[in-house]
Amino acid sequence: MSRPIATGGIFAGPQAAQDARVKNELMKKLKENGVLPDEQLDAFKSHVVSYYDSKVAFQGQHSRQLRSSRLGQREVEEKFDNMYLHGFIAAVVDYIEKHVSNDRCIRVYEDVMSAIPTERSRPPASKPNPREKIETPFSVSRAVLSPIYTSQSTFTLSTNFHKAPSSIKSNAQLIETLASATGKSASSAISIRSQITWWDSLSGDGSGMLDGRIGRVTGGRLGRDHMLSDVPNHFVRDCLMNYINTQLEEDKREDARKAVFSDLTPDEIERYSILIMEKAERDKPKSDEELIARVSGDKQLKHPSERARVLQLGIAIDRIDEEIDLTPKPRFARRDHYREVLHRSVVRPGLKRVDTEEARIDVGLDIDRDCDQIRAMIARFTNGTEWTVDQFRLVLGDVPRPKLSAFLEMDGPRKGIASPIYALAWEFFKKREMLGYPLTSTSNASGVLQERDGNRGKRASTDGKNGEPSKKRTRRAKQDTR
Numbered sequence: 001m002s003r004p005i006a007t008g009g010i011f012a013g014p015q016a017a018q019d020a021r022v023k024n025e026l027m028k029k030l031k032e033n034g035v036l037p038d039e040q041l042d043a044f045k046s047h048v049v050s051y052y053d054s055k056v057a058f059q060g061q062h063s064r065q066l067r068s069s070r071l072g073q074r075e076v077e078e079k080f081d082n083m084y085l086h087g088f089i090a091a092v093v094d095y096i097e098k099h100v101s102n103d104r105c106i107r108v109y110e111d112v113m114s115a116i117p118t119e120r121s122r123p124p125a126s127k128p129n130p131r132e133k134i135e136t137p138f139s140v141s142r143a144v145l146s147p148i149y150t151s152q153s154t155f156t157l158s159t160n161f162h163k164a165p166s167s168i169k170s171n172a173q174l175i176e177t178l179a180s181a182t183g184k185s186a187s188s189a190i191s192i193r194s195q196i197t198w199w200d201s202l203s204g205d206g207s208g209m210l211d212g213r214i215g216r217v218t219g220g221r222l223g224r225d226h227m228l229s230d231v232p233n234h235f236v237r238d239c240l241m242n243y244i245n246t247q248l249e250e251d252k253r254e255d256a257r258k259a260v261f262s263d264l265t266p267d268e269i270e271r272y273s274i275l276i277m278e279k280a281e282r283d284k285p286k287s288d289e290e291l292i293a294r295v296s297g298d299k300q301l302k303h304p305s306e307r308a309r310v311l312q313l314g315i316a317i318d319r320i321d322e323e324i325d326l327t328p329k330p331r332f333a334r335r336d337h338y339r340e341v342l343h344r345s346v347v348r349p350g351l352k353r354v355d356t357e358e359a360r361i362d363v364g365l366d367i368d369r370d371c372d373q374i375r376a377m378i379a380r381f382t383n384g385t386e387w388t389v390d391q392f393r394l395v396l397g398d399v400p401r402p403k404l405s406a407f408l409e410m411d412g413p414r415k416g417i418a419s420p421i422y423a424l425a426w427e428f429f430k431k432r433e434m435l436g437y438p439l440t441s442t443s444n445a446s447g448v449l450q451e452r453d454g455n456r457g458k459r460a461s462t463d464g465k466n467g468e469p470s471k472k473r474t475r476r477a478k479q480d481t482r
Contacts, residue, residue, distance in 0.1 A: 025115035048091040097187040102179035105186035106172035118225040138272035139234035181259035316408040320379040333367040349391035370413035
């Protein structure tokens with residue numbers, strides 16, 4: 001039997017006692033998982049101390065070679081008892097990586113790490129998880145007996161599933177299956193597990209913190225420690241398919257796919273792989289130049305400070321989840337009757353003169369979209385249409401870029417509700433809606449306007465700077481803009 005770790009010594013005190021309890025719980029978990037039999041206890045202690053000393057030495061601090069005599073064992077015991085908790089946990093993870101097979105390493109790791117005190121008992125934050133969205137018809141295991149529907153689902157799933165519930169692989173089993181099929185070490189499997197868990201911790205205003213040495217993810221979307229069990233199973237499947245597509249040697253990919261996605265037919269696996277490759281291409285990070293072009297078009301940015309502000313705005317709008325549900329929420333908020341209203345056209349970028357019919361529209365005071373919906377609408381509207389972000393903010397009263405960036409970087413249905421940008425952007429989209437224009441298409445704007453007003457002259461060219469009409473116009477066009 002192993003003795004409990006001592007709580008005295010040079011680190012005596014309440015914290016030392018707490019740390020000793022955690023260390024004992026970690027060792028208990030190792031025993032329960034069959035990783036630490038009693039006869040291996042001395043070897044385990046030596047491993048932990050040697051690992052800790054090697055890391056201390058790596059950081060440039062002096063580490064004395066342990067002696068193999070009885071005196072040396074007393075040194076091991078003393079160092080083992082008085083080791084800082086974080087170093088002890090790192091040594092335990094290293095022990096798991098070296099002594100647990102790759103076909104069960106994730107389950108052992110998760111169970112052992114559950115002994116560390118966390119805030120997991122605290123209710124998770126209510127932030128929506130973009131990873132809940134089902135990206136392909138094959139993301140959800142075909143082993144389930146009933147279809148899964150969510151408000152964010154892209155695909156309707158068939159009820160003709162052909163596997164028993166027991167064949168569903170858990171998140172841990174999926175990673176272990178990949179490791180077994182490809183000969184990956186337990187260390188590699190745990191690293192994959194940690195990276196996926198960190199990805200799932202991402203939210204609109206940041207992410208969790210990944211401790212690379214122990215694989216622990218703290219904070220993030222849930223506002224507490226993040227574990228692999230918090231990650232949607234279909235997201236883990238998508239991540240592993242992408243890993244196989246991009247990180248494995250080509251001659252290992254087919255066997256890895258068959259092993260991990262045994263619920264799918266060979267044809268379904270091939271289609272799944274293609275869909276994930278297409279998604280990875282869509283999600284590829286944009287270059288600085290692409291982000292800047294979305295904001296300012298082909299405008300020449302003369303000063304580094306202006307470029308920095310434009311890039312910040314481009315990054316802010318690129319990070320917005322454009323796929324959230326845009327269903328109206330009647331009377332979500334009410335705008336101030338005395339606030340500024342739009343004085344430029346919502347139909348064509350750069351047009352100062354507002355069309356007669358457009359000017360007559362009264363959108364009322366009740367706002368029927370929340371702040372996150374408005375942010376998503378701005379992102380969708382300026383993504384691939386003839387409007388740049390700068391042209392859009394000009395309609396809102398030439399809102400300064402830093403202020404628009406600050407609004408777009410917020411996350412939450414009521415975050416930004418007091419900002420004038422919220423009400424003005426809602427008015428912009430409400431007017432377009434009442435005029436019959438879709439959110440993401442503006443190509444027929446001039447034709448519709450001219451049909452509504454037969455006396456309108458030719459559409460002015462928008463080749464001028466900042467989307468403003470150029471100076472070369474017909475006489476009649478000049479009269480129209482007075």
